[in-house]
Amino acid sequence: xxxxxxxxGKPVEGLPTGHFVNGRLIPSNGGEMMESFDPGRGVAFAxxxxxxxxxxxxxVESARAAFQTTWRKTPAAERAQILNKAxxxxxxxxxxxxxxxxxxxxxxxxxxxxxxxxxARAFEYYAGACDKLQGDTFPLxxxxxxxxxxxxVGVTAHIIPWNFPISTTARSLAPALAAGCTxxxxxxxxxxxxxxxLAQLLSEAGLPQGVxxxxxxxxxxxxxxxxxxxxxxxxxxxxxxxxxxxxMRSAADNVTRVVLELGGKSPVVVLKDCNYExxxxxxxxxxxxxxxxxxxxxxxxxxxxxxxxxxxxxLCSRTKAMSIGHGLRDPQFxxxxxxxxxxxxxxxxxxxxERGADILTGGAVTTDxxxxxxxxxxxxxxxxxxxxxxxxxxEIFGPVLTVQIADDVEHALSLANDSKYGLVAGIxxxxxxxxxxxxxxxxxxxxxxxxxxxxxxxxxxGGNKLSGFGREKGLEGVKSYCKIKSVAxxxx
Numbered sequence: 400x401x402x403x404x405x406x407x408g409k410p411v412e413g414l415p416t417g418h419f420v421n422g423r424l425i426p427s428n429g430g431e432m433m434e435s436f437d438p439g440r441g442v443a444f445a446x447x448x449x450x451x452x453x454x455x456x457x458x459v460e461s462a463r464a465a466f467q468t469t470w471r472k473t474p475a476a477e478r479a480q481i482l483n484k485a486x487x488x489x490x491x492x493x494x495x496x497x498x499x500x501x502x503x504x505x506x507x508x509x510x511x512x513x514x515x516x517x518x519a520r521a522f523e524y525y526a527g528a529c530d531k532l533q534g535d536t537f538p539l540x541x542x543x544x545x546x547x548x549x550x551x552v553g554v555t556a557h558i559i560p561w562n563f564p565i566s567t568t569a570r571s572l573a574p575a576l577a578a579g580c581t582x583x584x585x586x587x588x589x590x591x592x593x594x595x596x597l598a599q600l601l602s603e604a605g606l607p608q609g610v611x612x613x614x615x616x617x618x619x620x621x622x623x624x625x626x627x628x629x630x631x632x633x634x635x636x637x638x639x640x641x642x643x644x645x646x647m648r649s650a651a652d653n654v655t656r657v658v659l660e661l662g663g664k665s666p667v668v669v670l671k672d673c674n675y676e677x678x679x680x681x682x683x684x685x686x687x688x689x690x691x692x693x694x695x696x697x698x699x700x701x702x703x704x705x706x707x708x709x710x711x712x713x714l715c716s717r718t719k720a721m722s723i724g725h726g727l728r729d730p731q732f733x734x735x736x737x738x739x740x741x742x743x744x745x746x747x748x749x750x751x752x753e754r755g756a757d758i759l760t761g762g763a764v765t766t767d768x769x770x771x772x773x774x775x776x777x778x779x780x781x782x783x784x785x786x787x788x789x790x791x792x793x794e795i796f797g798p799v800l801t802v803q804i805a806d807d808v809e810h811a812l813s814l815a816n817d818s819k820y821g822l823v824a825g826i827x828x829x830x831x832x833x834x835x836x837x838x839x840x841x842x843x844x845x846x847x848x849x850x851x852x853x854x855x856x857x858x859x860x861g862g863n864k865l866s867g868f869g870r871e872k873g874l875e876g877v878k879s880y881c882k883i884k885s886v887a888x889x890x891x
Contacts, residue, residue: 663822
């Protein structure tokens, strides 16, 4: 794919347009197509199938048959070989995947390239886990034997968000496949293509027909019937709290297991003894990566009063200097994903302005300075806000950082925990005792110390409170797709 040709408006070739079911691309039963939009230009660049409930039925049936007859019986070492081959193919096709990811969701090309590398690493990591799933024995009285085994849960449904399409697809598909489960994935209607491309690469790697299926389309037409399907054994969902609640209600009718990652309002605590430059870089990346459209974005800066003035001034200067543009030109800061998201972000800031909030930098809709096109919102920092302000309490899912001033470490901890969300938190301090005590006391699923977004596929990820439950990534991730069977036998 040629980037300059794409930016010039030439047709993008080589994109799949149908669903991927039972090892091949097929058209939707309804025959309806949808457009996918380039956020950096605000124009459609391709079409894809808008699925139906009958498409979902076919995909689930395919997954069920593959689970019963093939994949659950495939030796773990063979599953590992296929996942390792998939990782190799992702790396071999990394350029195409990164371009498609950047074009579809808008993020800068270097971020998309990092996501593709992460997807390859996910398959590689879980390839190594395939033959490490082993049970336990129990200390029963003499004459008895007790042991447990891990078994794949069955057919798994994966609802993929639009902000990290290939990353989120890989982090849930890879452990599910490693455990011996089969998959029906539904990518977001805004970003369908890398999930389809990934399914094709898995097939090329030797994954049997029906083990991985992808149905594209809207949440109403595809997502709802998928999570409510009686032959789905587990749903993994990443998205908003409201939609996650609906997923839970729907899954409850069939007592279907769920793993929910529902976003956050994560604090970045910066104490006065921090490594100043490292903290500046960390806060900037925590909120402005992918234009703030990150579930674990550090959207609240909780900073000790002693360094507040200088730190915020320097942070605003760096923010104003960020380059803005189309993702394929690889700027520091790209567009938001859709006009709907742009309107949501703008609404939050406009209401704050009406309340008298101090908009320190940004705070307006803009466009690509090179073309005048696209859906962009200026990287924005809002001065000290009350702890009950909606900018502090509500997830904006955009490039808006809210500052909160703390008088001391105890006050910072109180501010950090004052949220209905509990996904992640960042801490910048050179005091090991303060760092570890805050990591213990902040109610969040993951804590970053002195580097935001530290870690990788090896580290379990998931939230507390309204951020959801269940864990992805790490060995906990593969266990999420297993059920434990206990056996107790009298042998005397």
